[in-house]
Amino acid sequence: MNRILFSKTGMAKYISHLDLMRTMQRALLRAGLEIKHTQGFNPHPHMVFALPLPVGCESCCELMDFELVKDAGEEEIVSGMNRTLPEGIEVISAYVPERKLKEIAKLEMEIIFTFDSGATEEKADRLRELFERNEIVVNKKTKKGFSDINIRELMDKVEISIYNSSKIRLSAVIAAQNPSLNPLLITTAIGNYEPELAPDQVSYNRKEIYDNEMNIFR
Amino acid sequence: MRKIGLPLYALESKDPVKDFDIVAFSLGYEMAYTSVINMLDLAGIPLHREDREGLKNLVIAGGTCTYNSEPLCDFVDLFSIGEGEDALCELAELYGKAKAGGWSKREFLRKAADIDGIYVPEFYDISYNEDGTVRAITPIDGVRPVVTKRIVQDFEHSYFPEKTIIPSTEIVHDRVVLELFRGCIRGCRFCQAGYVYRPVRRRSSDVLAEHAINALKDSGYEEMTLSSLSTSDYKELNVLCDKLLDYCEPRKISLSLPSLRADNFSFELMERVQRVRKSGLTFAPEAGSQRLRDAINKNVREEDLFNTCRIAFEGGWNAVKLYFMLGLPTETDEDVKAIADLANQVVYIWKKHAKNKSRGVRITVSTSFFVPKFLTPIQWEAQNAMSEYKRKVQLLADTMKNRAVTYNWHDPETSYIEAVLARGDRRIGKVLEEVVKNGSGLQAWSEYFSFDLWMESFKACGIDPDFYAARERSKDEVLPWDMISAGVRKDYLWRERETAYRGEITPDCRKQCTGCGANLIYKGGRCDE
Ligand code: SF4
Numbered sequence: 061m062n063r064i065l066f067s068k069t070g071m072a073k074y075i076s077h078l079d080l081m082r083t084m085q086r087a088l089l090r091a092g093l094e095i096k097h098t099q100g101f102n103p104h105p106h107m108v109f110a111l112p113l114p115v116g117c118e119s120c121c122e123l124m125d126f127e128l129v130k131d132a133g134e135e136e137i138v139s140g141m142n143r144t145l146p147e148g149i150e151v152i153s154a155y156v157p158e159r160k161l162k163e164i165a166k167l168e169m170e171i172i173f174t175f176d177s178g179a180t181e182e183k184a185d186r187l188r189e190l191f192e193r194n195e196i197v198v199n200k201k202t203k204k205g206f207s208d209i210n211i212r213e214l215m216d217k218v219e220i221s222i223y224n225s226s227k228i229r230l231s232a233v234i235a236a237q238n239p240s241l242n243p244l245l246i247t248t249a250i251g252n253y254e255p256e257l258a259p260d261q262v263s264y265n266r267k268e269i270y271d272n273e274m275n276i277f278r
Numbered sequence: 279m280r281k282i283g284l285p286l287y288a289l290e291s292k293d294p295v296k297d298f299d300i301v302a303f304s305l306g307y308e309m310a311y312t313s314v315i316n317m318l319d320l321a322g323i324p325l326h327r328e329d330r331e332g333l334k335n336l337v338i339a340g341g342t343c344t345y346n347s348e349p350l351c352d353f354v355d356l357f358s359i360g361e362g363e364d365a366l367c368e369l370a371e372l373y374g375k376a377k378a379g380g381w382s383k384r385e386f387l388r389k390a391a392d393i394d395g396i397y398v399p400e401f402y403d404i405s406y407n408e409d410g411t412v413r414a415i416t417p418i419d420g421v422r423p424v425v426t427k428r429i430v431q432d433f434e435h436s437y438f439p440e441k442t443i444i445p446s447t448e449i450v451h452d453r454v455v456l457e458l459f460r461g462c463i464r465g466c467r468f469c470q471a472g473y474v475y476r477p478v479r480r481r482s483s484d485v486l487a488e489h490a491i492n493a494l495k496d497s498g499y500e501e502m503t504l505s506s507l508s509t510s511d512y513k514e515l516n517v518l519c520d521k522l523l524d525y526c527e528p529r530k531i532s533l534s535l536p537s538l539r540a541d542n543f544s545f546e547l548m549e550r551v552q553r554v555r556k557s558g559l560t561f562a563p564e565a566g567s568q569r570l571r572d573a574i575n576k577n578v579r580e581e582d583l584f585n586t587c588r589i590a591f592e593g594g595w596n597a598v599k600l601y602f603m604l605g606l607p608t609e610t611d612e613d614v615k616a617i618a619d620l621a622n623q624v625v626y627i628w629k630k631h632a633k634n635k636s637r638g639v640r641i642t643v644s645t646s647f648f649v650p651k652f653l654t655p656i657q658w659e660a661q662n663a664m665s666e667y668k669r670k671v672q673l674l675a676d677t678m679k680n681r682a683v684t685y686n687w688h689d690p691e692t693s694y695i696e697a698v699l700a701r702g703d704r705r706i707g708k709v710l711e712e713v714v715k716n717g718s719g720l721q722a723w724s725e726y727f728s729f730d731l732w733m734e735s736f737k738a739c740g741i742d743p744d745f746y747a748a749r750e751r752s753k754d755e756v757l758p759w760d761m762i763s764a765g766v767r768k769d770y771l772w773r774e775r776e777t778a779y780r781g782e783i784t785p786d787c788r789k790q791c792t793g794c795g796a797n798l799i800y801k802g803g804r805c806d807e
Contacts, residue, residue, distance in 0.1 A: 072446070075446050075447060076447070078448070079447045079448060082448065082452075083446050085498065085500070086444060086497065086498030086499065087498065087501070088498070088499035089495075089499075090444070090495070090496065090497065090498040094529065097530045097567075098657060105500075105530075145497070146444075146446045151616050
């Protein structure tokens with residue numbers, strides 16, 4: 061079993077999860093690294109992504125597990141893949157994993173809101189006030205229709221600060237899986253609770269992943 | 279894009295299209311014409327060729343439907359007729375010289391008009407008769423009167439794209455496409471590709487296997503498709519499949535073989551190569567009766583089709599799709615009803631031979647509305663009226679009573695517009711512009727296609743679409759595309775038309791050369807060697 065740590069930034073943030081799977085599979089093959097296929101009637105390459113990244117989010121801490129037909133060294137995987145991957149996706153390291161992906165519990169997110177009307181302390185304060193609530197309910201589309209969820213209980217360590225003259229930065233540690241919090245819902249919540257504070261542009265960035273004890277997960 | 283003022287940009291480099299020296303369109307389908315105009319507009323490039331003064335933003339086009347380029351002549355500076363591999367290199371070289379030497383656009387175009395396979399509409403003057411037909415095509419400035427399409431002479435050693443741009447998102451044809459041969463030996467009379475891609479030239483299985491493996495390695499694709507007009511006619515098909523499977527099978531790379539004929543051999547091959555679910559088989563007999571199939575020279579015999587179906591049903595397949603065209607020349611109501619008979623017989627074969635009947639059988643019959651295409655023996659023919667097509671659809675639906683058969687028909691509106699554009703002349707250009715101005719450029723997409731918009735645009739431009747779609751041309755009428763030759767002589771096409779009306783078939787090129795003329799443009803070689 062192999063695991064890679066990779067980043068997905070810039071224009072590559074628009075590559076969807078399904079396309080990312082294809083891209084990774086091709087990158088491995090193009091690097092001359094043959095990936096093992098699942099057994100069965102309709103074999104497909106065996107790859108597991110730790111946490112699917114929503115389209116539009118950047119990240120510097122993505123993990124993918126896979127198995128190769130022939131073993132390859134860390135250096136071979138890293139340089140081979142980086143030679144063939146598209147701009148914006150970069151393999152940082154490759155290794156044999158010691159921990160199971162399901163031990164991932166939390167994510168550190170950075171969200172930058174852009175306001176065409178400028179970022180002011182007043183706006184930052186109002187945002188801080190909003191996230192001081194214990195309950196922020198958002199209507200979320202699920203497989204079975206719609207349901208209300210309290211996103212606040214899935215967020216921790218919320219910090220809000222002025223980033224520059226037009227941008228406000230929000231950082232938070234959010235639930236990573238079972239259940240997870242889609243960071244786009246944080247923006248939805250702002251629009252619902254404080255329509256005047258609805259940002260003109262938002263960028264999302266996954267900064268780090270942790271286990272339940274807040275140790276960095278690799 | 280218009281709303282936020284974002285000009286059209288290149289997908290990979292993100293450079294504005296307006297910054298490019300040459301903007302080239304590849305056109306395989308007439309309904310894409312409006313997209314050309316829309317894209318130029320989105321890019322901020324003046325639409326009309328005479329409004330683009332310098333060498334910058336030279337607009338060129340090529341592809342099967344540009345063998346009749348006339349509808350786009352207002353907008354496109356020059357067309358590459360036939361295969362572009364060689365002509366485009368020569369054109370780019372000339373462009374480089376022109377740029378370095380500070381030539382005027384007219385100087386450049388005049389020289390380009392001397393490159394084999396390049397058609398520059400500016401140098402062909404069109405005059406019309408009172409009845410609206412073309413009176414004469416007059417070459418000016420000493421350009422050659424007829425532009426003959428360009429072909430690759432040495433196909434075996436010609437360029438094959440082993441290194442391609444690998445997309446990060448899913449695209450159409452998201453796989454390695456291995457081109458086996460060009461041209462087709464069959465000569466189905468309705469099929470434009472069968473005439474304009476002549477003569478047949480092929481690559482050897484050794485060369486193909488090498489290209490295939492290199493392309494798979496470089497791209498990381500896990501799928502490959504063999505491409506040609508008729509895969510079964512590739513002489514070394516079995517050998518090639520062995521070579522490819524040796525590489526593909528252990529690597530779980532899947533191989534697909536489209537355009538197979540309905541015979542046993544093809545079926546066995548498909549079973550061997552494609553690890554697909556045993557669900558659907560597809561055949562295109564095109565016409566219901568043997569008489570009409572002979573008239574259009576579609577050499578599918580009922581026995582072959584039934585045989586293949588029998589083997590398929592015995593092997594556990596339980597769905598067959600059958601494609602037909604309605605509105606073919608000489609078609610009678612009997613021919614239409616014969617489609618239902620054919621479908622019924624396939625159901626009967628299933629009843630007799632299927633191993634496992636519990637899953638039932640699904641036979642799907644689809645009909646489309648026939649579009650007569652230029653540079654085929656049918657180019658003089660009138661398209662059926664839409665009402666006639668609908669009547670035939672109804673007739674067939676009423677005849678097709680079998681519950682195991684599903685009947686789908688395509689709406690005729692798009693095919694009618696396609697028929698107008700296919701055999702259109704330069705006067706169609708303003709209609710295209712009108713459509714884009716008042717609606718969407720995406721007329722090739724059914725969700726954006728608007729028949730009313732087209733009809734209003736014809737009216738606004740004072741053009742009668744029936745003149746183009748529903749009129750039979752006479753033998754000596756000057757056709758708007760007469761300055762273009764695909765190598766096949768016009769009198770050969772006419773002869774084929776007469777043979778069709780006699781209901782006689784023409785042997786394929788492998789059996790016997792019937793002298794179409796395409797061998798004359800194939801300098802060093804012989805057809806289908
Ligand atoms: S010249 Fe003869 S063999 Fe060659 S394409 Fe024409 S009909 Fe076929």
